[in-house]
Structures are given as C-alpha cells and as structure tokens.
Amino acid sequence: MPGGRRIAAVTDATFDLAPGECLALVGESGCGKSVLASALLGLLPRNATVSGSALLYGAGAASAGTVPTGTAEAAEAVEATGTAQAPRPGPDPAGGAVIDLVTAGERDLARTVRGRRVGLVPQSPAAHLTPVRTVRAHLYETLRALRGTGRRELPAAAEDAAGRAAFPADHLDRYPHELSGGLAQRAATALALIGDAPLLLADEPTTGLDRDLVTRTVDELRRHTDDGRALLLITHDLAAAERIADRVAVMYAGRIVELGPAGAFFGSPGPRHPYARGLLNALPDRDFTPIPGMPPELGDLPAGCAFAPRCARAGAGCADAPPALDGGVACLHPHSDDQVAARA
Ligand SMILES: Nc1ncnc2c1ncn2[C@@H]1O[C@H](COP(=O)(O)OP(=O)(O)OP(=O)(O)O)[C@@H](O)[C@H]1O
Ligand code: NI
Structure with a gap:
C-alpha cells in the first residue's frame, strides 16, 4: 500500500x-x-x-x-x-x-x-x-x-x-x-x-x-x-x-466467518453468523433488509470481531479478539445454536 x-x-x-x-x-x-x-x-x-x-x-x-x-x-x-x-x-x-x-x-x-x-x-x-x-x-x-x-x-x-x-x-x-x-x-x-x-x-x-x-x-x-x-x-x-x-464459506473483512453445508445455510436452520444471516436476509426474495453500516477498512480493523460494530447480537467479549472459526462459525453469539445442537 x-x-x-x-x-x-x-x-x-x-x-x-x-x-x-x-x-x-x-x-x-x-x-x-x-x-x-x-x-x-x-x-x-x-x-x-x-x-x-x-x-x-x-x-x-x-x-x-x-x-x-x-x-x-x-x-x-x-x-x-x-x-x-x-x-x-x-x-x-x-x-x-x-x-x-x-x-x-x-x-x-x-x-x-x-x-x-x-x-x-x-x-x-x-x-x-x-x-x-x-x-x-x-x-x-x-x-x-x-x-x-x-x-x-x-x-x-x-x-x-x-x-x-x-x-x-x-x-x-x-x-x-x-x-x-x-x-x-x-x-x-x-x-x-x-x-x-x-x-x-x-x-x-x-x-x-x-x-x-x-x-x-x-x-x-x-x-x-x-x-x-x-x-x-x-x-x-x-x-x-x-x-x-455443496458447502458455503462466508468471508468478512478478510476472514472466513462461517463455513458449512449449503442445505443448512440456505434452508433450515439458516446461517449462524449474524453477518452471514444479514447477507442472506438482504436478498430481495427474502427480507430485502440491508445490513446497517459499512464494512471496515482492512487497514483499520478493530481488535475484536470485525463485524461487531454492525452487529445487533454483539455483546461480552466481541471487542476483545476476532473469534476463531469453531464448529463452522466464528462468532461468540451465533444464531440458532439450540436448533443446530438439537439437529446434531
Ligand atoms: N494489489 C493490491 N494492492 C493493495 N491492496 C489490494 C490489492 N489487491 C487487493 N487489495 C485489497 O485487498 C482487499 C481484498 O480484495 P479482493 O479483490 O480480494 O476483494 P473481493 O472480495 O474479491 O472483492 P470483489 O467482490 O469486489 O471482487 C481489498 O480491500 C483490496 O483493496
Ligand atoms: Ni474479487
């Protein structure tokens, strides 16, 4: 640069x-x-x-x-x-x-x-x-x-x-x-x-x-x-x-934040990472609701999760460090955890 x-x-x-x-x-x-x-x-x-x-x-x-x-x-x-x-x-x-x-x-x-x-x-x-x-x-x-x-x-x-x-x-x-x-x-x-x-x-x-x-x-x-x-x-x-x-990987600000089977992602239970869920819900044939805010500059990333400033689910720990991809999702507060666990 x-x-x-x-x-x-x-x-x-x-x-x-x-x-x-x-x-x-x-x-x-x-x-x-x-x-x-x-x-x-x-x-x-x-x-x-x-x-x-x-x-x-x-x-x-x-x-x-x-x-x-x-x-x-x-x-x-x-x-x-x-x-x-x-x-x-x-x-x-x-x-x-x-x-x-x-x-x-x-x-x-x-x-x-x-x-x-x-x-x-x-x-x-x-x-x-x-x-x-x-x-x-x-x-x-x-x-x-x-x-x-x-x-x-x-x-x-x-x-x-x-x-x-x-x-x-x-x-x-x-x-x-x-x-x-x-x-x-x-x-x-x-x-x-x-x-x-x-x-x-x-x-x-x-x-x-x-x-x-x-x-x-x-x-x-x-x-x-x-x-x-x-x-x-x-x-x-x-x-x-x-x-x-067959599978979908979602990237945000240089990191893979979700990786999983396409059927679960596009169908039920749906994406687990709030960003991935927002991406899908922004589609005209879904909610047609854009994710608020803008992606961060790569040269100026926050110390924690790069999506946290735009995320309605952000909470304790999100600002500390970027979460690792764990069980297919890099998020401390993912969607549908119970649903996903019940299906496993
Ligand atoms: N040659 C380069 N020098 C400096 N920065 C670069 C260079 N190539 C890419 N970048 C930066 O790296 C980041 C990722 O770029 P990349 O082209 O991989 O994005 P992308 O996800 O493929 O986007 P798009 O969907 O628009 O193709 C961008 O912020 C871009 O500005
Ligand atoms: Ni590209």
Missing part, C-alpha cells in the same frame, strides 16, 4: 475442498475473495506476502484424456505480512504428487499447475485475454497446450469448448475489445474449462450475464465437478451459490 503500509487482505483462511465438491465463497466486495484465489495460483503482486500452506493432492498434470482426481486443502493464512513456511509433505490419498501452492516456485506453477491442475476463471477476463488475438486463437492455443489437440481437430474442438460456456460460434473470430463484458466472461470460462483441471477456481464467473445464462454457466461449472473434480465458486450471487454449492 502507499507509504509502505501493509494490510492483511486475508487472515486465517482454513478450508478443504474434496473431489466432486463445489464450495461457494461469498462475501461483500473487498472482503478478500479474489486475493485468496490469486494466492492459490501465485498470482498476487510481488510485494504481497503469503504464509501457511495450500496443499493440492492428486495425480500429476491433466494430460490429454485423463481425469486425475484432486483435493485442495487448507489455505491457512494469506496475509499481507508474514513469511511462507516450508512445504509440508502430507499424505496423499489419491496416490499422486502433493504440491504446496503457497511455496511452489513460479516454474512449477506455470508448467504444471496453472490451467492443468488448477484452472482459473479470472474476475477480469478482459485483462487476461491477449488484445491482439481472437477468441479462436486463444482457444486453439489452449487446446494445443492442454489437450494436445491436432491441427485438423482444432476448429471443431474450439466450437465445442466455446459451446460449453455458451460462447457463440459466430463470434469466435472477434478480438477481446470487440466483446461485451458478458461475452469476455464466457470466453474466459470456455478457456478455463479446457484443461479439465482437478481444481477449478471460478472468480465471479457470472458477472454481466442474464439470469438464464447465469444458470447455464453455473450448471456447466457444476458439471466440472463430475468425475471427481473440485470447484471453488467465488460469487456475489447467492442464488447461483445456492443452485450448485
């Missing part, structure tokens, strides 16, 4: 993601979702510091025709301060190479991870597309690199890949600047799906899309989890998350 100030964009993020599973990561703008995804792929600016580990289990690169299984586990801490710890060799249930994405070198990330073991639908697709190349050229290059598609098969394979993301075949020869935001988004999704990576990070993949295209896109992303692939869906769109997620 200007003046050499450091901010912790993501702190103590711990989660796992199993083969065949979709985890939705939700939370207001600026809470750290994209920083977390970028940290997993070594895509943060050089002056950012990441510590902890993010273990990716599973077989090696997704070469032509093979579908390795993969598991990502525990991004412990992605912070603007601290240093990366040594790789932690862990057990590998899938019998393949385990790689720590936090400590992996750029060479490994570029050659074996990005696109092959971990795919990315970037939040700003236009910035990730090469301006002087058409969508077709992008698809051809990725098909050759990740699937070894031969020259003669390329046109049909490109149309097929475009179709998966609802990108119209008659726009394939357009350049990135000739695409609307929604079309650029679909081009980026098509590219990200080509590698059939065991882990796909989709950062706001439905921005700029109409509702029916949102549905089509998230359903295609959900299909990605078939055959044991995993999906981290970063989204503002709670309806999209409800449609395809």
Whole structure:
C-alpha cells in the first residue's frame, strides 16, 4: 500500500475442498475473495506476502484424456505480512504428487499447475485475454497446450469448448475489445474449462450475464465437478451459490466467518453468523433488509470481531479478539445454536 503500509487482505483462511465438491465463497466486495484465489495460483503482486500452506493432492498434470482426481486443502493464512513456511509433505490419498501452492516456485506453477491442475476463471477476463488475438486463437492455443489437440481437430474442438460456456460460434473470430463484458466472461470460462483441471477456481464467473445464462454457466461449472473434480465458486450471487454449492464459506473483512453445508445455510436452520444471516436476509426474495453500516477498512480493523460494530447480537467479549472459526462459525453469539445442537 502507499507509504509502505501493509494490510492483511486475508487472515486465517482454513478450508478443504474434496473431489466432486463445489464450495461457494461469498462475501461483500473487498472482503478478500479474489486475493485468496490469486494466492492459490501465485498470482498476487510481488510485494504481497503469503504464509501457511495450500496443499493440492492428486495425480500429476491433466494430460490429454485423463481425469486425475484432486483435493485442495487448507489455505491457512494469506496475509499481507508474514513469511511462507516450508512445504509440508502430507499424505496423499489419491496416490499422486502433493504440491504446496503457497511455496511452489513460479516454474512449477506455470508448467504444471496453472490451467492443468488448477484452472482459473479470472474476475477480469478482459485483462487476461491477449488484445491482439481472437477468441479462436486463444482457444486453439489452449487446446494445443492442454489437450494436445491436432491441427485438423482444432476448429471443431474450439466450437465445442466455446459451446460449453455458451460462447457463440459466430463470434469466435472477434478480438477481446470487440466483446461485451458478458461475452469476455464466457470466453474466459470456455478457456478455463479446457484443461479439465482437478481444481477449478471460478472468480465471479457470472458477472454481466442474464439470469438464464447465469444458470447455464453455473450448471456447466457444476458439471466440472463430475468425475471427481473440485470447484471453488467465488460469487456475489447467492442464488447461483445456492443452485450448485455443496458447502458455503462466508468471508468478512478478510476472514472466513462461517463455513458449512449449503442445505443448512440456505434452508433450515439458516446461517449462524449474524453477518452471514444479514447477507442472506438482504436478498430481495427474502427480507430485502440491508445490513446497517459499512464494512471496515482492512487497514483499520478493530481488535475484536470485525463485524461487531454492525452487529445487533454483539455483546461480552466481541471487542476483545476476532473469534476463531469453531464448529463452522466464528462468532461468540451465533444464531440458532439450540436448533443446530438439537439437529446434531
Ligand atoms: N494489489 C493490491 N494492492 C493493495 N491492496 C489490494 C490489492 N489487491 C487487493 N487489495 C485489497 O485487498 C482487499 C481484498 O480484495 P479482493 O479483490 O480480494 O476483494 P473481493 O472480495 O474479491 O472483492 P470483489 O467482490 O469486489 O471482487 C481489498 O480491500 C483490496 O483493496
Ligand atoms: Ni474479487
């Protein structure tokens, strides 16, 4: 940050993601979702510091025709301060190479991870597309690199890949600047799906899309989890998350404040963290009641729970220290404790 100030964009993020599973990561703008995804792929600016580990289990690169299984586990801490710890060799249930994405070198990330073991639908697709190349050229290059598609098969394979993301075949020869935001988004999704990576990070993949295209896109992303692939869906769109997620993680001011099964979250008993409950109740088809106040500046966080100043349930202890994620919720006064306990 200007003046050499450091901010912790993501702190103590711990989660796992199993083969065949979709985890939705939700939370207001600026809470750290994209920083977390970028940290997993070594895509943060050089002056950012990441510590902890993010273990990716599973077989090696997704070469032509093979579908390795993969598991990502525990991004412990992605912070603007601290240093990366040594790789932690862990057990590998899938019998393949385990790689720590936090400590992996750029060479490994570029050659074996990005696109092959971990795919990315970037939040700003236009910035990730090469301006002087058409969508077709992008698809051809990725098909050759990740699937070894031969020259003669390329046109049909490109149309097929475009179709998966609802990108119209008659726009394939357009350049990135000739695409609307929604079309650029679909081009980026098509590219990200080509590698059939065991882990796909989709950062706001439905921005700029109409509702029916949102549905089509998230359903295609959900299909990605078939055959044991995993999906981290970063989204503002709670309806999209409800449609395809198995579990939901809610972030607030750089911390995961709730993590649990999607059925209980969107249905009964509902979110347990007051922020998560407020997020859901703000939806037009629910209470349509916004959470009062504004999220805090990351550079100026309170000593205790960052949500406490906006929280109707805040009480004893909330101002002391940020509560740890315990039993799926980081709150001293969560909702529905009795209900949840009765169901357990
Ligand atoms: N390169 C950077 N330099 C300084 N601060 C950054 C940088 N990138 C992100 N941040 C800060 O980190 C915080 C988290 O940003 P991030 O992009 O992860 O939010 P987000 O949850 O993805 O938001 P959105 O929903 O708007 O995409 C923000 O406060 C942002 O200002
Ligand atoms: Ni983002």
